[in-house]
Each structure stands twice: as structure tokens, then as C-alpha cells.
Amino acid sequence: MRFIHTADWHLGRLFFGRHLTDDQAHVLDELVRLAKDACAEAVVIAGDIYDRAVPPVEAVELFDDTLSRLLLEEKLKVIYIAGNHDSAARLGFGSRLLAGGGVFVAGQLQADAPPIILDDAHGKVAFSLLPYMEPATVRFAYGEAAQELMGFDEATSFTVARAAALVPERCRSVAVAHAFIAGGASSDSERPLSVGGSDSVSPACFAPFSYTALGHLHAPQRAGAENIRYSGSLMKYSFSEAGQRKGVTIVDLAADGTVSVEEVPLAAPHDLAVVRGTLEEILGDRERFPKSEDYIAVELMDEGPVLDANGKLRAVYPNLLQVTRPGLMEQAGILREQGREKLGRPDDVLFSEFFADMTGKKLDEAQEKALHEALAELLREEREAKI
Amino acid sequence: MRFIHTADWHLGRLFFGRHLTDDQAHVLDELVRLAKDACAEAVVIAGDIYDRAVPPVEAVELFDDTLSRLLLEEKLKVIYIAGNHDSAARLGFGSRLLAGGGVFVAGQLQADAPPIILDDAHGKVAFSLLPYMEPATVRFAYGEAAQELMGFDEATSFTVARAAALVPERCRSVAVAHAFIAGGASSDSERPLSVGGSDSVSPACFAPFSYTALGHLHAPQRAGAENIRYSGSLMKYSFSEAGQRKGVTIVDLAADGTVSVEEVPLAAPHDLAVVRGTLEEILGDRERFPKSEDYIAVELMDEGPVLDANGKLRAVYPNLLQVTRPGLMEQAGILREQGREKLGRPDDVLFSEFFADMTGKKLDEAQEKALHEALAELLREEREAKI
Numbered sequence: 001m002r003f004i005h006t007a008d009w010h011l012g013r014l015f016f017g018r019h020l021t022d023d024q025a026h027v028l029d030e031l032v033r034l035a036k037d038a039c040a041e042a043v044v045i046a047g048d049i050y051d052r053a054v055p056p057v058e059a060v061e062l063f064d065d066t067l068s069r070l071l072l073e074e075k076l077k078v079i080y081i082a083g084n085h086d087s088a089a090r091l092g093f094g095s096r097l098l099a100g101g102g103v104f105v106a107g108q109l110q111a112d113a114p115p116i117i118l119d120d121a122h123g124k125v126a127f128s129l130l131p132y133m134e135p136a137t138v139r140f141a142y143g144e145a146a147q148e149l150m151g152f153d154e155a156t157s158f159t160v161a162r163a164a165a166l167v168p169e170r171c172r173s174v175a176v177a178h179a180f181i182a183g184g185a186s187s188d189s190e191r192p193l194s195v196g197g198s199d200s201v202s203p204a205c206f207a208p209f210s211y212t213a214l215g216h217l218h219a220p221q222r223a224g225a226e227n228i229r230y231s232g233s234l235m236k237y238s239f240s241e242a243g244q245r246k247g248v249t250i251v252d253l254a255a256d257g258t259v260s261v262e263e264v265p266l267a268a269p270h271d272l273a274v275v276r277g278t279l280e281e282i283l284g285d286r287e288r289f290p291k292s293e294d295y296i297a298v299e300l301m302d303e304g305p306v307l308d309a310n311g312k313l314r315a316v317y318p319n320l321l322q323v324t325r326p327g328l329m330e331q332a333g334i335l336r337e338q339g340r341e342k343l344g345r346p347d348d349v350l351f352s353e354f355f356a357d358m359t360g361k362k363l364d365e366a367q368e369k370a371l372h373e374a375l376a377e378l379l380r381e382e383r384e385a386k387i
Numbered sequence: 388m389r390f391i392h393t394a395d396w397h398l399g400r401l402f403f404g405r406h407l408t409d410d411q412a413h414v415l416d417e418l419v420r421l422a423k424d425a426c427a428e429a430v431v432i433a434g435d436i437y438d439r440a441v442p443p444v445e446a447v448e449l450f451d452d453t454l455s456r457l458l459l460e461e462k463l464k465v466i467y468i469a470g471n472h473d474s475a476a477r478l479g480f481g482s483r484l485l486a487g488g489g490v491f492v493a494g495q496l497q498a499d500a501p502p503i504i505l506d507d508a509h510g511k512v513a514f515s516l517l518p519y520m521e522p523a524t525v526r527f528a529y530g531e532a533a534q535e536l537m538g539f540d541e542a543t544s545f546t547v548a549r550a551a552a553l554v555p556e557r558c559r560s561v562a563v564a565h566a567f568i569a570g571g572a573s574s575d576s577e578r579p580l581s582v583g584g585s586d587s588v589s590p591a592c593f594a595p596f597s598y599t600a601l602g603h604l605h606a607p608q609r610a611g612a613e614n615i616r617y618s619g620s621l622m623k624y625s626f627s628e629a630g631q632r633k634g635v636t637i638v639d640l641a642a643d644g645t646v647s648v649e650e651v652p653l654a655a656p657h658d659l660a661v662v663r664g665t666l667e668e669i670l671g672d673r674e675r676f677p678k679s680e681d682y683i684a685v686e687l688m689d690e691g692p693v694l695d696a697n698g699k700l701r702a703v704y705p706n707l708l709q710v711t712r713p714g715l716m717e718q719a720g721i722l723r724e725q726g727r728e729k730l731g732r733p734d735d736v737l738f739s740e741f742f743a744d745m746t747g748k749k750l751d752e753a754q755e756k757a758l759h760e761a762l763a764e765l766l767r768e769e770r771e772a773k774i
Binding site: 054057060061063064067068071072087089090092093094095096097098100101103 | 441444447448450451454455458459474476477479480481482483484485487488490
């Protein structure tokens with residue numbers, strides 16, 4: 001059996017105030033074509049379909065459209081589970097009704113839900129659906145048997161073991177889960193599962209399965225074993241992911257249960273890139289800094305003040321999203337010292353320096369005269385106000 | 388063909404701060420059993436499934452559960468459309484996928500969507516689904532052909548005519564619509580479709596259909612013809628509906644397209660009632676005012692002040708939701724007059740009267756002394772503050 005493993009679509013995500021729906025629609029269109037061209041039998045989405053519990057209408061429509069195309073046009077099965085960003089109950093709407101049509105959804109965690117059984121030429125494959133397993137959710141779902149479970153590792157290991165026990169004997173099996181496997185490489189866009197505590201779980205519990213399709217971490221990676229993997233997110237959702245490949249994992253499950261995987265890239269209409277240089281370098285050097293429609297974060301290395309950096313940079317990067325000033329940060333220590341010293345200097349000297357910083361020019365004679373008159377006026381008003 | 392016509396479920400509704408989900412679950416359970424016992428072939432829900440665009444999770448779960456029971460356990464078809472309370476796009480999620488399983492949903496209005504065709508022993512029946520037809524929505528859906536349409540009557544008549552034209556010749560037909568038919572009797576719990584303008588439409592446009600299943604008005608009623616009907620809402624959603632019957636309409640569609648209807652009541656676990664009397668009468672007269680677990684609005688006829696009416700009334704009506712004071716209102720004119728006169732009287736007289744009103748007793752000697760001391764103190768402070 002060949003299936004597509006994908007995860008972390010985060011439909012409805014706002015990225016620096018921008019809706020990414022059009023970009024996501026483009027990548028999902030690629031995904032549908034890839035699934036068709038690869039002759040996959042199913043698409044498995046390992047959680048975080050949506051970016052939030054109540055996604056915007058456009059995200060709901062995009063998911064509906066993608067599902068409908070995969071099922072009705074490409075005649076694929078689709079399996080999806082809730083991640084920590086999804087509302088489990090909302091995502092699970094219609095799950096019993098949709099199952100008849102080949103859509104298998106696990107929204108809220110159900111104790112001992114039987115695996116989904118799909119067939120291929122070599123027999124049955126059991127898919128165990130393990131939506132986001134927060135310890136409290138596991139305790140609620142399993143009742144007394146789970147009351148002693150503390151922390152993500154215990155809760156997940158318990159739930160996965162119960163699911164594994166329900167896989168028919170000698171049946172090939174796939175676990176679909178949304179979890180943070182210990183040792184995984186994270187990015188800036190995954191919402192931590194636990195604040196202060198440890199949210200990571202050992203991959204050992206997934207050993208009984210032929211393959212484990214994971215969601216949560218946004219970089220594609222193995223998680224403790226070759227057959228326990230993150231597909232990574234659909235797109236780059238933070239600048240910390242600028243260097244990551246994004247795409248899906250095509251999984252081939254052989255008759256004997258061995259798997260082979262291929263990571264296939266999906267290109268977004270706008271890539272994400274971090275650009276580093278001084279304003280002068282970036283504006284002047286088209287060879288080192290070619291124009292780009294990508295989503296850009298600029299690390300401006302200038303040490304002094306710069307005027308309207310964003311406006312100027314947009315000429316090169318129309319989709320500029322962020323400008324940071326590491327150059328200024330490096331100078332922060334020095335500036336702090338200078339600041340203390342400066343406070344003791346007269347107003348006209350301070351203003352002259354500011355003017356030179358901002359314009360690159362010295363005050364001319366007329367300007368200097370105007371400055372002194374203005375200062376004299378201000379001082380007189382101040383004196384009068386005190387009386 | 389026999390089907391159940393129902394509408395205006397308003398799942399997720401808050402009623403005086405109370406979630407009605409448990410009550411609604413109870414009534415929907417009755418509805419499922421009724422559909423089964425009546426050997427209906429389909430359930431038609433004419434809009435306002437939810438009370439708001441983003442319903443609470445419990446409402447989503449209840450709707451999912453009810454749908455799943457009707458489809459999977461009772462093997463019925465279900466047809467539903469968006470009303471003015473629903474989010475058309477959210478309600479429409481999965482519509483293409485669900486159709487294969489016998490659930491037919493119209494969320495957003497689609498131009499010239501073909502009718503749903505169901506079969507019975509006598510041939511085909513076409514169901515034209517007409518979700519809430521706001522004029523702007525009609526203009527958007529139908530483009531150029533609809534640009535001149537103004538107001539609900541024009542927009543609805545246009546859309547219904549287009550839908551009627553798509554019904555195959557000599558095919559029996561049912562229109563399912565959410566609209567305000569001119570002359571209908573409204574209640575306090577329907578959200579007006581139009582503010583300031585006219586939101587009512589003539590029933591004439593529905594004449595081509597064998598039957599029209601309407602939603603929006605909460606009282607069951609015919610709308611211009613015997614075969615154009617409101618089923619009314621699932622439950623009483625305002626005290627203005629206290630006297631209305633609530634239930635569903637069972638529709639029998641004969642081979643020749645004639646219809647016969649039966650309105651069947653559904654009982655909610657708590658009825659709604661308005662109780663009118665003085666506090667003394669209500670608290671003292673168990674024969675006229677028997678104890679009740681219903682949701683109660685009391686119209687308190689006392690003309691003077693009463694102490695802790697809500698607390699006292701809860702002993703008789705644990706689900707007391709509202710206390711109004713028409714007795715006080717009737718006295719308002721007199722009180723206003725008295726108020727003007729009272730303002731001229733000395734503070735100690737005013738306080739003595741207030742004390743008597745609140746406690747039913749006169750000030751005793753010690754209390755009178757304390758009052759005068761307090762007043763003298765206050766007056767002295769006031770004088771000193773002015774200096």
C-alpha cells in the first residue's frame with residue numbers, strides 16, 4: 001500500500017497579519033496532484049489541520065474543497081486526526097457519517113476505538129488514529145484505568161499500547177499520532193504542548209507499528225527510528241523554518257510490513273527567506289541581493305539610525321514581513337554608555353548630532369540660527385510657566 | 388412519500404443565560420423516535436440549525452449525534468439548509484462528501500443548484516434547497532442576471548423561480564426555504580431579516596411546488612396556502628411563544644402530488660409559562676399557582692415595593708427566569724406625580740416612609756433618635772465642606 005503522510009496544515013494561519021489561505025490553496029492543489037500522480041491509495045493527515053479551534057470561514061472552505069477533491073475526484077481515502085491546534089469536537093463533526101464515504105476522522109480521543117482497516121493487494125492494513133493525547137484527555141477518555149497517568153510520556157505510552165493491542169494479529173499497522181517525540185528538532189511555530197512541564201514522549205511505544213505517521217514538529221524528520229517519522233508542515237510557518245524542506249512523505253508499505261519512504265517537496269508560491277546586510281548593501285547590490293517576491297525577514301546590520309528602512313526595502317522585497325536590527329543590538333552596550341554621557345551635553349549640541357545622524361549633513365548657518373531661536377523661545381516659555 | 392418537516396432548532400441557544408442543550412437533546416431524541424415510528428423516509432430541516440454562526444461545541448456534538456442516529460440507525464435521508472442564524476459556509480462543510488451517504492446540505496446559496504432527487508414507490512420527488520436568500524447573497528450567487536433585484540421579495544421570487552425551472556417535468560417537488568412569508572405570525576425570538584426595510588415575501592413564488600417546507604417563523608402555521616407551511620421551531624425560545632404548540636409536521640406526498648399534513652407535538656422537559664399575580668397570591672395560593680419545574684416568567688402585580696421577590700418565588704418556581712413588574716408600571720404615572728411632591732418633604736420623613744415600605748414597620752423611638760443624629764451629622768459635614 002502506498003499512502004501520503006502529511007501533517008500540520010495550519011489552515012487559517014495568520015503570518016505577520018497576512019492570511020496564507022491563497023498560498024495554502026496553491027500547495028494543497030499540488031498535494032492533490034501529487035497524490036494522484038503517485039497513485040497513492042490514501043492521504044493521512046497527522047493533526048493540526050487548522051491553526052485554531054475556530055478557523056476562519058475561508059479555511060473551512062479550503063479544507064472542504066481539498067477533501068472533496070481527494071475523495072470524489074481522485075477516489076482516495078483520507079484519514080485525519082485532531083492536533084493540539086484543532087478543536088477536537090469541531091474537527092470530528094460528521095465523523096460517523098463520513099466514514100461510509102472513505103473519510104476517517106478522529107476528533108476527540110475515544111477509549112479503545114478500533115483501528116480503521118483498509119485493504120490492499122496483500123491483505124489488510126490497520127490504521128490506529130491517535131489524536132492529540134493530553135494527559136487530562138487520556139484520563140477522561142479511559143477513566144479509572146488511566147487515573148494514575150502523569151505527564152505526556154505516560155499518557156501517550158498508555159494510549160498507544162491500548163491501540164496497538166487492538167490491531168488484529170499479523171496485520172500490518174500504521175499509527176497516526178500528534179505528539180512531540182523526545183529529541184525532535186523544533187521550530188518557532190509549534191505551540192508547546194506543555195508549559196513548564198515536559199511534553200516529550202519516548203518513541204518506544206510506537207515500536208509495534210509497521211509505520212508511525214507523526215504530526216506536530218514542522219521539520220520533516222525521523223523520530224527514533226526510520227519507520228517513525230514526521231512529514232513536517234505543509235508550508236514554512238516561521239522564519240526559523242526558512243532552511244527547512246517542506247513537502248509530504250510518500251510511504252510504501254510492503255506485503256511483509258517493511259516500509260520505504262520518500263520525502264517529496266511541495267513548493268509554495270512564496271518561499272520564506274532571511275536576508276542579512278546593511279541597508280546600503282541591500283539596496284545597492286542586486287547581485288548579492290536579487291529582487292524577490294518571497295516572504296522576507298531582513299536583519300539590518302547598520303549600527304546607526306536609518307530612515308524609513310521598511311519603505312526602502314519594499315522596493316526590493318514587496319513581501320517584506322519583518323525588519324530586525326541585530327546591528328543595533330550589538331551596539332546596544334556602547335550606545336547605553338554613550339547615552340549616559342550625552343545626557344550631560346547642551347540641547348543644541350544634542351540636536352545637531354541628531355540632525356547629522358538622520359540626514360547625513362551638518363546644520364548650515366540658517367538652520368543653526370533657527371535652532372537657537374527655537375530653543376530660546378522654548379526656554380522662555382518654560383520659565384514663564386514656572387512662575 | 389412521507390417525510391418530517393422541522394425547522395429552527397437553534398442549537399446552542401442561551402435562554403436567560405441558560406444553555407438549553409440538555410432540553411434540546413431531549414426533544415431531538417423524541418424527534419428521532421417519532422421519525423422512526425412514523426416510518427418517515429426523510430427529515431427536512433428548514434434552516435436555523437444553530438443559534439449562531441459559531442455555535443458552542445456541545446451544539447455541534449448534539450447535531451452530529453442527531454444526524455448520525457437518523458442516518459445510520461434509522462436509515463433515513465436528511466436534508467438541511469442554512470437559515471439566517473447559521474454560518475452558511477460552516478454549515479455547508481462536507482456537503483459534497485455527505486451527499487453520498489444520504490445527507491443533503493445547502494449551506495451557501497449556489498446559483499442553479501440542481502434539486503435533490505429522492506425516489507419513492509410512485510417515482511421521483513425533487514427537493515429544491517433554498518438556504519437563506521438575502522438580496523445581496525442572491526445578487527452575488529446569480530451575478531449579472533440578478534443585479535437589478537432589490538429587497539427580499541424580488542430576490543426570493545427570482546431564486547425560487549430559477550429553482551422551480553430545474554424541477555424535472557411531471558416530477559413531484561418540495562421547496563425547502565428559510566424566509567419570512569408576508570402575513571406570518573411572528574414571535575420575540577426570530578431575528579428580523581432586515582432592519583428598517585421589508586423582509587417579507589409573497590408566497591406566490593412557491594405555487595409551482597407540491598409542498599413548501601419553511602423555516603424562520605417559530606409558530607407552526609400555513610403561509611398563504613395549505614401546502615406552504617412553517618413547522619415552527621423545535622422548542623419555545625421566548626416567553627411570547629408560551630402559548631404556541633411546538634413539534635414537527637408530518638407530510639404525506641401522494642402519487643399525484645397532493646399533500647396531507649399532520650402537526651405532531653414534541654414535549655420539552657421544561658415547558659415555558661407566564662404567571663401573573665401578586666407575590667402574596669403566588670406564594671400563598673397553591674391551587675391557582677401550583678409548584679412547577681417549568682421555565683417561568685412572573686408578572687408581579689404588586690403596586691408597592693417587594694423584598695427579594697426572586698428569592699421567594701424560587702421556592703415555588705425553581706426555574707424562574709424572569710420577574711417583571713407590570714403592577715409597578717401601571718402605577719408609574721401616579722408614582723411620578725408622587726415623586727415630584729415627595730422631593731419637597733424633609734429628609735427624616737422621606738426616610739421613615741422608605742423604612743416602612745421596605746420592612747412593613749414604623750421606626751421605633753431608638754431608631755428615630757439614631758436617624759436624627761445621623762442626619763444632623765451629615766448636615767454638619769456638608770456645611771463644613773462648603774466653607
